[in-house]
Amino acid sequence: MDHELVLEMEGISRQFGAVRALTNVSFDCRAGEIHALVGENGSGKSTLLGVASGFVDPDTGIVRIGGKRLTRDSPGQARSLGLAMAYQDGSSINAEPVKNNLYYAAPPNQRPPYWRRKRWARSVLADFDLDLELFPDAPAGYLTMAERQLFEVAKALVTDPKVLLLDEPTTALGPDEVEALHRTALACRDRGVGVVYVSHRLPEVLEVADRVTVLRDGEYQGTFDAKETSEPELVEHIVGRPFDAAFPPPAIAPDEEKPVLVVDGLQGQAFGPVSFTILSGEIVGVAGAEGNGQPQLFDCLAGREAPRAGRVDCAGKELTLISTHEAVGAGVMLLPGNRKQEALMGVLGVRVNSTIQSLRRFSRLAFLRRRSERSAVNRLVEQLEIRTPSLDQPVEFLSGGNQQKVSVARSFLREPSVILAYEPTQGVDVGSRFDIYKALRARSDSGAGLLVKSSDPIELAGFCDRVLVMSRGTIVEEIPGDELDEVRIVEAIVRGPGMSKAARSPLGVAMPKAATAGDG
Amino acid sequence: MPSSALTSFVVASRYMPVYVALLLLLIVAAIWVPETLSGVALSAIAPFGALLGIAALGQMLVVMTGGIDLSTPGTLTLAAMITVGVGDRADGRIWLAIGTAIGVAAIIGLINGILIGGIKLNPLIVTLAVGQVVIGVISRYVRTFPVQSPVPTGLSDWTATRILGVSPIFWIGVAMTLLLIVALRYTTVGRRFQVVGANPVSSQVVGVRVTLNQILVYVVAAMLYAIAGVALAGLIRNPGVNIGSPYLLGPIAAVVIGGASLTGGLASPMSTMVAAFFLTGLNQMMRSLGLPTALQFVVFGLVIIGGMLVSGDRIIKGVERLLRERRRPGHA
Known part of the structure; x- marks a missing residue:
């Protein structure tokens, strides 16, 4: 492939106290691809993203964004080199309206005149196609969890990044929102943005990713072409052992x-x-x-x-x-x-x-x-x-x-x-x-x-x-x-009255597919 | 187990600076003003160090819960004034006076505690306001007896006695320190108290009575201030209404230099007491050196800032970083 590398990470190690969060991990992302990073909780995904985005200072290893080296642990430098990150737990100012949050997120030279920010926010959000453009005046704190998470993505996109990091973007999302997010991620890819997609939901990952890298216990397990790999294969790399051995025997007979x-x-x-x-x-x-x-x-x-x-x-x-x-x-x-x-x-x-x-x-x-x-x-x-x-x-x-x-x-x-x-x-x-x-x-x-x-x-x-x-x-x-x-569990969750949207379109939604991950 | 020793070292390193500072102070004193290290000079400052230390122990307990108490001068002064007023120059009324002083202080502490621990108001502002009220009460109360009335002579004579060559106030300070060390280390009450300070939310979850602890800490602290106040009254015989003012910053300074974590949970009675002696000694030395009062204030303030700079929390971070740096080459 002739695509340039927009994010390169070589030999990254990081230790927290006695815990080795990352051991000699290398990772890269090309322009115009979605590169998924998968692994269980605690496998080092978030730390790796933290290193890439300049929040975590690695013990060893180097990070290059758009070919330029990140010289210190500075989120500001990472941003100016063209990296944007959608945070898992939200980084909005809850008391401020959506339009202001978006305005602050934009780099100064791309901001509209202050009094035009509402119209600007509406048109920008409509471009991102995340179904967020309806209430630019609502305080960010009034957004639902799902909307907040999508808004994180919008705030990352407004910086017009070369590489976009999505940290577990679908955790709080329902099926419709996942679809919207994936639409946006694919649109970014087509525009030549490198998207790093961190998730532990394999079906979603395989739906959108071009390549998949697996981490386990802070160690690199391999990078796979999404078209050629399968869920069971990935699960094996993620877990490192067969599933059925992972639980103690059930109760014999509760009293x-x-x-x-x-x-x-x-x-x-x-x-x-x-x-x-x-x-x-x-x-x-x-x-x-x-x-x-x-x-x-x-x-x-x-x-x-x-x-x-x-x-x-x-x-x-x-x-x-x-x-x-x-x-x-x-x-x-x-x-x-x-x-x-x-x-x-x-x-x-x-x-x-x-x-x-x-x-x-x-x-x-x-x-x-x-x-x-x-x-x-x-x-x-x-x-x-x-x-x-x-x-x-x-x-x-x-x-x-x-x-x-x-x-x-x-x-x-x-x-x-x-x-x-x-x-x-x-x-x-x-x-x-x-x-x-x-x-x-x-x-x-x-x-x-x-x-x-x-x-x-x-x-x-x-x-x-x-x-x-x-x-x-x-x-x-x-x-x-x-x-x-x-x-059976996932079906029951999806069928419940709380997820009526999903019940209407059982195909193509995240939840029932997530269930099949367990069959591997 | 070497890593176990390392752990203890890291945990204990937060309390180190005060001992280093005290050592430096002694060296400087030995070189420039050796007369401050004479037995007489030391036994003269010992009671003052001890009573600053007693007040600092109270402040330390409050800081351990993540709070702060600015009502110290008020409470301390009121206790001193009650010793004069209730004591009424009669030796037979000494214990009544001391009891009243400590009891009234406990009520002030209870008010602080209920407002902060119970109603969850900001400790900084609450204690400042309560302290203000107490000072108002004092200025009314001192009008009920003649200006410059002395404490009962029995009390002032007692402070002038010597046990093993030092004022009994010093030994009360030592006793209080030991008491707190034992309470925090060896009793269930102390353990629960420590846990509440380290993380009140978790403590609530595990079923510790967080509010009760947060209320009572102000009561205990106020009682310690009262003890310091009574001792101070005895030492200077006829206390004025301003005797408490140095005890606003002094105890806080001792707690900070003593290495307490200002976010709560960690503090050492021993190093807090040592810090109180360090500050008292520093004060004494500056006076012996003949520094102008203005400069004394400046130096005192700078020492506190210095104490913050090498405070426990920052030391722990520094030690952590050092350990990490050392490991780096092994990784490459």
């Missing part, structure tokens, strides 16, 4: 006589009424597209957000759900999805983080028995294979997987009757995932009931004993264990 959590007509800010029961020894999954009340349900059960109506019994006792202190005391433990902010005390050590919920066990008359604490944590570090240089290592320096193991370790010391795990393997490297499944399964085997929210249908199908499908805040379907597989 029908022993419900640990009985939820009856529970209703909160963004969900309900919901009713369900979790038995002792059972792992119940919660599926559903994002934004259908799952986080609110979890927060409510954990006592973080008071319910409006309904009743919850834990191991026979009614919960008032007004404080986390009460919920924890009654035996309900939440493992939040946002570990850094909501589960761990980053500056404190592994030991302190592990035992915070079981201090009574390690104290006599309010005095800590540090030796028994230390030996208990030591045992758990070995049992859960937590990789840490010492028990006092601040947990912020551990990898995502090891951080999650630390928060799971709490449940081994406290032995709660209900564990609410929100996205337990998000941001967790492949190797640690199985350890975490194993650890959580060990809890259920010793009598706890688990409620697991996951956006990954493969995980739900492989790890759970049955799955509740949530849509618009209610449980629309329960999939029993013998019917459990990825396709």
Whole structure:
């Protein structure tokens, strides 16, 4: 091919604390192609993008954008060399209208006169064809999650880049929006822009990409021509091991006589009424597209957000759900999805983080028995294979997987009757995932009931004993264990009333295709 | 395990600068003003260092929760004035005076705590405002007794006694430091408190009573200021209404130089106390050198800025970077 390289990255390595995020990775993108970068969470995709866009300073390696070398870790320099990035978690000023956000994103010499910015924004957005041109006056904070994500792309495009980085652009998107995004990405390609498309949804990737590069655990696994490769082949490179070995065996027979959590007509800010029961020894999954009340349900059960109506019994006792202190005391433990902010005390050590919920066990008359604490944590570090240089290592320096193991370790010391795990393997490297499944399964085997929210249908199908499908805040379907597989879960999600658009056009949408990824 | 030692080194490195600074101060003093290092001179500044340290320990606890307390001068002065007013020159009323001072301080702390921990108002502004109210209360309260009234002689005599050659206030400072070290390191209360400071959101999730901790910390801090206030009143016998003013910045400076993380969670009572002595010693040395008062203020301010520059959080980042740089060649 005679296309010039618009992005070249050679021999990039980067280490965070004890974690090797990238090891000698090379990557390039030509003008007029869509080059997909795939890999699981924690495989180094985001770090690589961070290096390319100048946010992360690599330990070794060089980056060239449009043939010119990026000389320091400067997002400004990367931008001026012609690189634009659509961020995963949004970079808009929420209080400012869409038109202003777009105006600020444009390079000064391409901005229209200030008083013309509304008309300009409308025409620019119409050109991008992302269905965003309708409300240029709306504050960016009023956009839906999906619109926000598309708007990120629009803000990147307005700089007229040579190379466009899309970081998981479809996470919050419904099928129609994915289509719009892909239309835009293809239009960019045809104009000669190099598009780097980061995603973990293979069907989408194969739909638009020209080449696909796979990362696993921060290491380069190969680059493949999208026309010649297949999902199963890519999955093999991504995971590095067959799928069926990835989950511990399911529960033998949950104890029908022993419900640990009985939820009856529970209703909160963004969900309900919901009713369900979790038995002792059972792992119940919660599926559903994002934004259908799952986080609110979890927060409510954990006592973080008071319910409006309904009743919850834990191991026979009614919960008032007004404080986390009460919920924890009654035996309900939440493992939040946002570990850094909501589960761990980053500056404190592994030991302190592990035992915070079981201090009574390690104290006599309010005095800590540090030796028994230390030996208990030591045992758990070995049992859960937590990789840490010492028990006092601040947990912020551990990898995502090891951080999650630390928060799971709490449940081994406290032995709660209900564990609410929100996205337990998000941001967790492949190797640690199985350890975490194993650890959580060990809890259920010793009598706890688990409620697991996951956006990954493969995980739900492989790890759970049955799955509740949530849509618009209610449980629309329960999939029993013998019917459990990825396709079934995804079908249920897509069929739910929350995704009516998708239900109208089941072909060509992202969700049902994503399911087939699991068959590989 | 070498990496374990490395971890301890990195974790402890944030508290190093204050010891280095103290060492430098001692060297400088030994060269230029050796008379400040005489036994007499040292035992003269010991009680002042200790009571700055006691107030700093209170401030340290507040900073550990990510807050800040600017009501220190007010609370401290009010405690001193109550010692005079309630003490009423009668030795029999000493304990009543001390109890009242600490009790009233606890109420001030409780108000701070409820506004900050309970209602979640900004600690900087709340404590500044509460401090202002307290100062108003003081200026009304001092009119109830004659100007320049002394504390009960029993109290001032006691501060002048010597235990092992040093004022008992010094030993109270030492006791408070040990108490806090033990509480933070070896008790469940201290552990939970530390966790709340490190990350209140996570602490809430794991079921620690965050609000309660955030309220009580201001109460405990205010009680420590009161102890410092009573001790100060005893030391200078007839305290005026302005005795508290150096204790606005002083304790904060000691906490910062002592290596506390200003975002909360990490601090060391030991290095905070040492920092208080460093600041007191520095002050003393500047006076012995005959520096003009104006210049003393400048130097004091610069030292605090210096303390921020080598603050714990920045040291940790620096050490991290150094370790990373060292690894680089191995990668290529």
